[in-house]
Amino acid sequence: MASIQGVMKKQLVKHSDDRGYFMELLRNDDAMYGSFGQASLSMSFPGVIKAFHYHRLQDDIWYFPSGHAQVVLHDMRKDSPTYRQTDVYYMGEDNSFLLFIPRGVAHGYRVLGPKPVSxxxxxxxxYNANEPDESRLAYDDPEIGFDWSTKNR
Structure with a gap:
């Protein structure tokens, strides 16, 4: 499956020894790094769905250091060759990578498993509280049509 145009993934590498581990997240020479605006941390409880929203001007880079999440992206950019395409990524402590989400791509996630996700x-x-660059859509928006339920296979 081809991914949404402009989305980038950077696999992360843990350097472990008997003391623990070290892992670089983001460097200013990474292809996905544009300019720094803000770094934030959020925690969500099991079963929570936080979706969907998108930005006109802001790019996001996501990383899940603990827990597990199903991340869903939907291209809202009418001029994009991947317009209306939906991609799914499984991210978390057992699958460490950064995900670059360009402006105009709706994004959200669902917490998987029995523990919270960070x-x-x-x-x-x-973030500018007086002029937030954020447009919201319902998690079950019919235009996106994503089924968040877990299927037995």
Whole structure:
């Protein structure tokens, strides 16, 4: 499956020894790094769905250091060759990578498993409460049509 145009994934590497581990997250020479705006941390409880929203000006870079999440992206950019395409990523402590989400791509996640998930995210702009760059859609938006339920296989 081809991914949504502009979305980038960076696999993370843990350097472990008998003391623990070290892992670089984001560097200013990474292809996905644009400019620094803000770094944030959020925690969500099991079963929570936080979806969907998108930005006109802001790019996001997501990382889940603990727990597990199903991440869903939907391309809202009418001029994109992947317009209206939906992609799914499984991220978390057992699958460590950064995910670059370009402006105009709706994004959200569902917490998987029995424990909370933490997300660290970086943006290229600081949040402005007076003029928030955020448009919201319902998690079950019919235009996106994503089924969040877990299927038995």
């Amino acid at each position: 997300i660290v995210y970086f943006t290229n702009m600081a």
